[in-house]
Amino acid sequence: MKTPFYFIALISLVLFSSCKNETKETISASEKAAEIEEASSKIEPSYAQIGLDMAFSTKAQLGKNLMGTMKKKGTKEALKFCNVRAIPLTDSMATVHRARIKRVSDKTRNPNNKANETELKNIEAFKNALANGEQITPILETKNDSIFFYYPIVTNGMCLKCHGNKDSIDKDVLASLNTLYPTDTALDYSENQVRGIWSIQFKAK
Numbered sequence: 001m002k003t004p005f006y007f008i009a010l011i012s013l014v015l016f017s018s019c020k021n022e023t024k025e026t027i028s029a030s031e032k033a034a035e036i037e038e039a040s041s042k043i044e045p046s047y048a049q050i051g052l053d054m055a056f057s058t059k060a061q062l063g064k065n066l067m068g069t070m071k072k073k074g075t076k077e078a079l080k081f082c083n084v085r086a087i088p089l090t091d092s093m094a095t096v097h098r099a100r101i102k103r104v105s106d107k108t109r110n111p112n113n114k115a116n117e118t119e120l121k122n123i124e125a126f127k128n129a130l131a132n133g134e135q136i137t138p139i140l141e142t143k144n145d146s147i148f149f150y151y152p153i154v155t156n157g158m159c160l161k162c163h164g165n166k167d168s169i170d171k172d173v174l175a176s177l178n179t180l181y182p183t184d185t186a187l188d189y190s191e192n193q194v195r196g197i198w199s200i201q202f203k204a205k
Contacts, residue, residue, distance in 0.1 A: 047140055047147045047149070047204070048137070048138045048140060048149070050147075050149075050202065051138055051140070051147070051149030051151065051198075051200050051202070052138065052151065054093070054097045054099055054101060054149075054198075054200050054202070055101075055149075055151050055198040055200060057093065057097075058089075058090055058093040058094075058097075058101055058198075061089060061093055062086060062089055062090065065081065065085065065089065066078055066081060066082065066086075069081045075161055075162065075170065075173050076172060076173055076176045078162075079162060079173065079176050079177065079180060080176075080180070082109075082162075083110075083180045083181070086103075086110075087110070087112060087113075090102070090103065097202065098202065098203070099200055099201060099202035100200065100201040100202070101198070101199075101200050102198070102199045102200070103153060103196055103197075103198060103199075104116075104119050104123075104196055104197060104199050105123070105153075105186060105195060105196030105197075106120055106123050106124075106196070107185045107186045107187075107195075107196075108183075108184075108185060108186060109177075109181050109184050109185070109186035110181065111183060113196070115196070115197070115199075118141075118148075119150070119197060119199050122139050122150040122197060123152075123194060123196065123197050125139065126139075126150075126152040126194045126197060127193075127194045130152070130154070130192070130193075130194055136151075136152060138150060138151045139151075142204060145203060145204050146201050146202065146203060146204060147201070147202055147203070147204050148199075148200070148201050149198070149199075149200040149201070149202070150197050150198065150199055150200075151197060151198045151200075152194045152196075152197050152198075153194070153195050153196045153197060153198065154192060154193065154194060154195065155189045155190070155191055155192065155193045155194075155195050156191060156192075157191060159189065159195065160189065160190070160191065161173065162177065163186055163187060163189045163195060164187070164188070164189060164190070165187070165188050165190075166187055166188065169187075
């Protein structure tokens with residue numbers, strides 16, 4: 001009669017030990033996951049990602065205001081918005097990000113958006129990459145304690161309402177373009193072309 005008792009006691013001991021080990025392993029796995037998460041949160045984002053975040057957040061701000069104006073008042077009023085508000089809005093986002101943010105082009109609408117020599121070189125590089133079907137990645141340069149970030153602005157169907165072929169642009173819109181931008185050269189684009197680039201400068205960490 002003693003054998004069953006000892007047998008049951010032995011089984012209970014084994015099960016208890018097994019559960020204890022599983023608990024330790026579970027705690028260990030949880031602690032490991034927490035350590036990994038904490039370490040990941042301390043990793044600084046890459047300069048490329050920092051630049052992309054600045055470019056995309058500025059693009060979103062401009063796009064939200066532009067599309068809102070276009071939906072409420074039409075393309076002609078959207079042109080006026082771009083003429084008056086685009087650069088100030090970009091500058092306000094630059095203040096938020098503590099950076100210098102510009103949109104520049106080799107074919108300008110606003111002369112203030114004219115690309116410099118370095119920017120022209122990078123525009124050409126992005127055009128070649130796009131034409132060759134290469135993956136588009138930011139161009140980064142470091143000078144002293146600053147990071148210079150460049151990324152293309154690529155046309156889509158919406159852009160062509162104001163940047164497409166002259167024959168395809170609404171006549172009233174074209175007339176407004178001629179009035180607002182008498183030296184405009186930012187025309188005759190088709191979809192998926194490099195219209196310009198984001199040119200961003202910020203402090204290295």
